[in-house]
Amino acid sequence: MESRTFPEPVEPADWSIKDDITEDKNSLVDHLRAKQQMAELPHATHQPRRISDATKTLLEKRRQMKQESKDLIEYSLLCKLIRSQLKADLEEY
Structure with a gap:
């Protein structure tokens, strides 16, 4: 994922590699879950009904x-x- 394509969701997170591999994996999984939740939020201008x-x-x-x-x-x-x-x-x- 390129940061210029999705600058807001990617840049604020700390994607650095940790010393311990388990800690690194847990950090990566936590970041990915957080980004998944951000992506699943409904669009602000999305109407609940298609037809007025x-x-x-x-x-x-x-x-x-x-x-x-x-x-x-x-x-x-x-x-x-x-x-x-x-x-x-x-x-x-």
Whole structure:
């Protein structure tokens, strides 16, 4: 692992070789476990849901319109809006 690729997780740790091989192994394992835990933390901007509530509302409206099948133009515009909203939601996810 290059320190310039991942500067924050690598640099603060003391990766020096110890005199005792058992102590050296334990130190290495402890450092690796700590770095693993840092890597497993969720991203701060990660949303818990892929699809927003607004998009779910639009999908429900589309289901109702499909069952009624009254206005084809409004239905097609709603489908287009849902596709663009889903794309935006997935990009944010």
